[in-house]
Amino acid sequence: MAARIRFFKHRCNALINMNSTSVIALRECLSRSYHVQKDFSSKQVRKTFTDFFHELYQHRIVKSSPVRPRGDTSLLFVNAGMNQFKPIFLGAADPRSEMVTYRRVVNSQKCVRAGGKHNDLEDVGRDVYHHTFFEMLGNWSFGDYFKEEACGMAWRLLTEEYRIPPERLYVSYFAGDAISGLPADEETRHIWLSIGVPADHLLPFGMRDNFWEMGETGPCGPCTEIHYDHIGGRNAALLVNADSPDVVEIWNLVFMQYNREADHSLRSLPHFSVDTGMGLERLVSVLQGQRSNYDTDLFTPLLSAIQQCANCPKYRGRTGEADVGKVDMAYRVVADHVRTLSVCIADGVYPGMSGAELVLRRILRRAVRFSSEVLQAPEGSLAGLVPTVAHILIMDVINENEAQFLSSLKQGRRVIDRTLQRLEGSNSVFPAPVAWSLHRNLGFPLDLIGLMLEEKGIANWASFKCHGLPDSGRETLFHLDLHTLAQLQADKVPQTDDFLKYHYSLGPDDKYVFQPCHATVQALYCGQALVSEVAEGQRCGVVLDRTCFYAEQGGQSHDQGYFIKDGLQDVMYPVEAVHLAGGYVVHQVTTADVLTKGDQVQLYVDEAQRLACMVKHTATHILNFALRQHLGPSVEQRGSHVAADRLRFDFSVKVHTTQLQEIEKSIRNIITEDSAVYIEEVSLARVKDIPGLRTVEEVYPDPVRVVSVAVPISDLFVSQTVRPTSVELCCGTHLRRTGEIGDLVIVSERQMVKGISRIIAVTGDDARQVGFIKTGKSPVKSCKITGKSC
Structure with a gap:
């Protein structure tokens, strides 16, 4: 025993006499021992995260969305885990989609930060932790749990599952802001103290570091960040948020409490949510005992x-x-x-x-x-x-x-x-x-x-650099903000019944008949607020209890038309645009007279414009099918747009002139066959059994509309010998028969970039004129829809 004591005293004296550099090196070596015991691979790190929230806290695992944002023109790339959930935060999720059922969610999201507001491209390579592509681990609560639960889960995961020493962790919270009138987030501070974070490891910071905002407007709120000290064995509080490579942020927990309005003011959100983000690459470097992300197995x-x-x-x-x-x-x-x-x-x-x-x-x-x-x-x-x-x-x-x-x-x-x-x-x-x-x-x-x-x-x-290239802008529509949507829901305003957009028929003269629709004005949106009345000559958004107008979605342009008010039959209110927001159909109108909440109106769709879109949409489905028939099943749709004057279709395979001619010929054959177009709503679980079904990367409602050419929907499930045909999931409006397309001519094909080709085509009378110019011959079949240009 005496010998052991002498050896211990000798080692202590040696440590005391070591210079500071040696002490730090030894301390760093000893502090890495827990990593060696755990020895996490990047795959294990990712799986541990999702399993923790899924198995212990009943979070739904949602797969990563593609890096190209879905329908979000404000982003070049998905740059955060919350991007795909923006419709939930904004209160604009399709009420028929699975997304509206989300309460607790966890995932690992592919992110790219290069270009736009979040741009790390210039920093990549200069240091050892910036990336243009990275994975963001995140867990979300949409109106379910809030600060206390989020902090408790985070601390348990880091210290118990990943076994990071608590003394290595520092936590920052929002210190308040006098200019904005925001108080300090004392609630979060007390939560961390109750969990066991020492007071000298709990640090307040202002708006720049601990207040997160989605953009210039939109949901935002205070955040609390967890930082890791690579060195350990010291108090590193002064290095938190000081751009020190030794103390780095690893996890950000955002508490969505407010909405940033267009006038820069803040309003409390109707439902509080949690949005967290932790970079996989940086977490892996911590758990593998590395100072550089580039020294990990990633x-x-x-x-x-x-x-x-x-x-x-x-x-x-x-x-x-x-x-x-x-x-x-x-x-x-x-x-x-x-x-x-x-x-x-x-x-x-x-x-x-x-x-x-x-x-x-x-x-x-x-x-x-x-x-x-x-x-x-x-x-x-x-x-x-x-x-x-x-x-x-x-x-x-x-x-x-x-x-x-x-x-x-x-x-x-x-x-x-x-x-x-x-x-x-x-x-x-x-x-x-x-x-x-x-x-x-x-x-x-x-x-x-x-x-x-x-x-x-x-x-x-x-x-x-100041000699920038000109920017291109897009016209903005009357989009309901999330407070307005929440107010509509709180006032129990029913979501718009828009199923009448699918109610049309063929009359005795083989012309399509679109019945007008009687509706009640449920809400008026003007000046970023709900109002009870709009004066003459103002531009406003009108929400009705029901509508026959098609709101822009699925690549199809919105309807145009007008409505008239009961008792004022000689005054038309033109409908300039139509869009969906949280289940409400918003009609953009410039008032021709006073319009009041509760007014009864009669809606009339511009029949020629709607019919032209129907022709182009059915033709687009046939074009998609013909491309796969001639170019192979590897053809993938990369985008499409259906308008009254033409259709555009982007796809993933290069096509030659001779192939285009064969594709046109196949399309004309399908038009000549005058096949029936079948449409039916089917559950999402059941559509997976349809052979040859074409889908695109988007969130579908349940049930979803299936559009099949020539083959009844029921036959798609029971027969294994069904002939190849066009079958797609689609919310658009379509013709009853393919013969009503009249004709189709591809007027333009070019490769936009490597791997993306674009076809522009016209139909009906326009196709006949183009076809005559190209061939000197009349088209193969006359259009059934007489008296209208398609």
């Missing part, structure tokens, strides 16, 4: 693959001045970017010339430049990094784009070098015309030009 195999094909030293994880030649930065850029490219392309976003496609093109070209110039990798290396399980199309897209840009990169490098030689010795700013020439003519992203100049020691290149 990246090390990819970095090894890069080193095998590159003509450079292996990755050493250096940053800043220590990273001589920017080699390690290049490793991180290529590894990050090829992940982003693979995920985006797999989700149908291809490098292109605008929007998200343009951002992806910039990411690809940035990766090509670092791969070829810094890492000295041969052509084709970038695509070779794509996992072998990935679809061959992804590798082809990257290969082709890499080859296209390599020659431009060499030419651009020569232009930059010659320009800098001419400027040598002067204080001139890099010429903006040269930068814009590289941008317009050689496809150089401006940020890439800036990066290349920065590497040459030119810091004043940014002056040409």
Whole structure:
């Protein structure tokens, strides 16, 4: 025993005499022991998270949505786990969809932060934790549990399931804001104290750090963040939110309490919700005892693959001045970017010339430049990094784009070098015309030009950034805000019955008959508020108890038309647009006379416009079918739009002129056959049994409408020998028979970007005129719908 005591005293004296650097190193080594015991793989980290909330707290597991946002034009990419749940936060979820049943949800969401408000592209490679693509682990409560439960679950998961030492964790909460008049979130502070977080690990911060907002307007609220100290064995409170790589945020719990109004004021939400987000990459680095995300099993195999094909030293994880030649930065850029490219392309976003496609093109070209110039990798290396399980199309897209840009990169490098030689010795700013020439003519992203100049020691290149490209705007409609929707629900205003939009028939003269609809004005929306009366000449939104108007959805344009008020038969109220919000159909109207809540009105649809859309929509289904028949089952729909004058269809396969002619011929054959179009509502569980069913990536109501050409819906389930036909899930309006299309001519086909083709087609009289011009012959069949242009 005495010998053991002497040994222990000797070790203590040795520790006391060690310098501070050695102590820190030893402490860091000892503090990592819990990671070695647990030894989490990234796969286990992800599964532990979802299983924890699903099995212990009854959260529904919802799969990740694609990185291309569904119907959200405010985003280029899905950049947070809550994006797919925005309709719930905004009170605008389709009442027939599964989403309205969500109360507790958990998932791991694919996210891209490159372009737009949240843009990490410039930081990727410079440090060891920024990414353009990452996974966001999150759990949500929609009007169910709130602060106390959310904090308790988070603490239990981190300290018990992941076994992170509590002393390594620091928690921030909202300190209040005098300008906004918001009080400090003392409730959250007391919750954390009751859980056992020490007071010196519980820190208040203001709006910048601990108040989360969806955007300029919309749901928002205070948040509480959990931070992790990589070093340990000390009090690191001063390093929280101080941009220290030693103390990093790992989880953000947002408490949706308010709505940011258009006038920037805050109003309390009708239902409080919880929205949390924790980056998988950063959590894995913590649990695997690494300081860098790139040193985890999410990246090390990819970095090894890069080193095998590159003509450079292996990755050493250096940053800043220590990273001589920017080699390690290049490793991180290529590894990050090829992940982003693979995920985006797999989700149908291809490098292109605008929007998200343009951002992806910039990411690809940035990766090509670092791969070829810094890492000295041969052509084709970038695509070779794509996992072998990935679809061959992804590798082809990257290969082709890499080859296209390599020659431009060499030419651009020569232009930059010659320009800098001419400027040598002067204080001139890099010429903006040269930068814009590289941008317009050689496809150089401006940020890439800036990066290349920065590497040459030119810091004043940014002056040409102010010469931005013109923005394009879109007309906004009268969209009900979430407070208005909540008020309508609180006032027990019934959701609009719009099933009459499907009520039409053929008259004795084979013309379609659209019966007018009698309705009551349930609500008037004007000036961002519900009002009881709207004066003449004002633009407003009108909510009715029932309607025969089609609201824009499913790629089909909204109806137009008018309504008249009972007792005022000579005054028409034109309906300019129609859209859905939380089960309410909002008619955008400019009043021709006073309109009052409770007024009785008669609705009349513009029959020619509606019929033209019906023709185009049925024709779109047949076009989709014909494309698959001639180009193969790999054809995937990438978007469509049905308007009165034409139809647009985007798809995933390149098509040749001879194939287009055969596709047109097949469509005309189906039109000539004059087959019946069958429509029936079927439960979502049952539609999975329909062979050959085509769907797109969106949330469907239950039950859902099935549209089948030539084959009755019932036959699709019972017969295994049913002939191939067009079968789709669709909420649009359709013809009764294919012969009523009259004719179809493809007037334009072009490849928008690599992997995305677009067809523009016309029908009816327009098709006959185009067909006569193209062939000099009359069309194959006359349209049944006489007297109207289709």
